[in-house]
Amino acid sequence: MSEKGGKGFSLPTKTTPKSALKSTPASATARHDDNSAKSKRGRKVQFGMEGLPNLGFNFSSPKSDGKFAIPVGKGDWAKGGKGEKVVNGGKAPVAKEAKSLELRVEQELPENVKCLMDCEAANILEGIQEQMVMLSQDSTIKLPESFHLGLQYAKTRSYYTNPQSVRRVLEALSKYGVSYSEICVIANTCPETVDEVFALVRSLEAKKSRLSEPLKDVLDELGKLKKST
């Protein structure tokens, strides 16, 4: 393992054609120092990032490694082989990365969950805030900080004047197999072109041919519903 590490980039499968990291060995050593400084802060970070092999970015707990292993620099390959999620091929990780970055809301949450668009959430939270003003005689009931942060976020993100009409427009997409959560992402990001939709919601790319026309119509309708700022 250490011999392989010593050779650096001679392993052909590990040279990533995408080369998300165009780092030279000089800057790698600089980064290496930064990373060891950062790991000394003792931040235990463990992320579910199996979809990111190309970056060779391993957030490992200090128990096993304590250093951010980057595929640049000779000594790191040995450490990378300690059973962590490392680049393991040329083409397979690329497809895997694209798949794992797709929105998988429906699989991860139970069925009775309803996705809310930011404008809908803003309406609900504003209603609750008004109620709290009336109930504020009981001073022990205070709205938590996450409520205020959530409300502020939802308000700044609500671009549409009427959430119901937005919902109706986007429901036209659901008959093409677009899931509810994907519809919410489209509504929240307010895309202007069809390409933008496909770039942001990768899971729709499989249905690109079927969706392009209806999406264009839907985006035109949404444009009319946007709040004039």
Next chain:
Amino acid sequence: MFFHIVLERNMQLHPRHFGRNLRENLVSKLMKDVEGTCSGRHGFVVAITGIENVGKGLIRDGTGFVTFPVKYQCVVFRPFKGEVLEAVVTMVNKMGFFAEAGPVQIFVSNHLIPDDMEFQSGDMPNYTTSDGSVKIQKDSEVRLKIIGTRVDATEIFCIGTIKDDFLGVINDPTTA
């Protein structure tokens, strides 16, 4: 993303709260206990919108406490891998920048920032393109994609990227 979800919780109530206002006491205790908390499965409970059902209370052996199973509806905020959202930058350093979207903190590492953006230190550290046309600094709004999440007892922390198409700065606070 925000979700409207029905959750269930067993609430324990002390006998001093029994009486005419039992239900109100139960609801206010629920709100105090649950609003503002965060779990891995559901994310941040931002607000309770209604009580669906309060089950029959069960007296606990040995103590006078009574446990009520309560079903309630609430608005939760949970970030998802693959989700695109807009966040406000709170801190910039040479490792990357931190941003906030609602109650969630997101970190974008410099490896996930486009290569043509360089870190500039100074009073207002920022990432700038070589021609100076695009700048990421504190209070900038950026659109990013979530690529990983971590939950601990009180907050959710995410990793994001702006290295994809249609991601990056939305507006610059200096020019706005």
